[in-house]
Amino acid sequence: MSENIDLSELRIAVVDDHNLVLEGFRSLLTRNGLRHVELFRSAAALTDILRTRTYDIYIIDVELPDMDGFLLIDAIREAWPSARIIVSTIHDELWTVRKLVARNVDAIVYKSLDMAHVMEAIRDVSCGEHYYCDEVMTALGMMRNGIDHPSQREMDVLQAIAGGLTSKEIAQRLFISENTVEAHRKSLFQKLEARNIADLVMKAVKRGYIGPI
Template identity: 40%
Template sequence: MTSAKANILLVDDHTLILQGIRHVITQMPEIDKVYTASSGAEALLLIRTQPFDLYVLDVELPDANGFDLIGQIRQKYPEARILINTMHEEIWILKRLSQTPISGAILKSADIHELTLAIQTILKGGQYLCKRFRTILNRLHTDEQLKEQLTLREMEVLQAIAKGYNTREIANLLHVSGNTIESHRKSLMSKLEAKNAVDLVLKAIHLGIIPLGHK
């Protein structure tokens, strides 16, 4: 990036957050102007008029899907630098963000220092994920590795345990011996580090191996 100061588009539908972040960003020496939009429609009007050095977006807007907005920015400006600023910590959102062509992501629970550091890093051509985002993604990666360790038969036994079946019922269901089912049960308890059947099912639900309310 040249020595010229950057123009930023800030998009957030919460007025206090929008103005608060704007105040912080305008104090940064790297920044020239900060444009704001409180809806997807407002953002698109500004995006059509000029490119920005950085787009700071929320993923949830009253009239637009943030992921769709990212796509529209990318379509018009393929090299656009996009920083996501969101309060959402749901695994599926963070996982989708990790697979989306953005320059960085920061959770609104992060402090101001991380926000300014993210902006500085991205304007210099780098990428930035806030500490909590990285922690959640690392945990997700670990969980997925654990899921991959379960065999197909262990998955069947786990699902049957979740339905409340006992060893004999599972053995009859899968046409194997009770000893075989007990062996699978012990393997499951070990892999998921569970203390008992209830703990096993709860951990399996938490990891997304079986859905909540599995019947």
């Protein structure tokens, strides 16, 4: 059983640009007996030593300020093809899941979940297994069924768009960047096959994503 394996000697690299998140990982991992944990506050900090130092497991975010997280995954795979990668992200959009699965990451855990899921992921991938949280499995089921519903975050953006908010106002309300808002907006237009804002809102109401405006 993966629950019974000794994790103490695993070498773990964690990449995230938020100090609180990094310290949360450090606390979680050391509390669970992992003694070799190294924190990186940027993708560049890891890529600078990528070919000279290896880790058993890489835990990374896909939204980093200095490098697209998907490119970081590619860089890790290029340097160490057998690298085991856990993605911890706030992004639950289907296109994100698709790109991560296409890169055969070993685990996907949403940051909105209890961090205990990260330990489950570490135990599973250290045994050569994959770990996808339940929400990812639901998204994969939608993909298999050809359904591309808006994610919860996209629904938040959709509600704000329907309320007449600008991208800047939405970013401030949801505590995300304007670039992230624009990415959600683009995804919504694609999923609902909308031509403009009015068409987007009309189709969202028709499909029951939001109430009548």
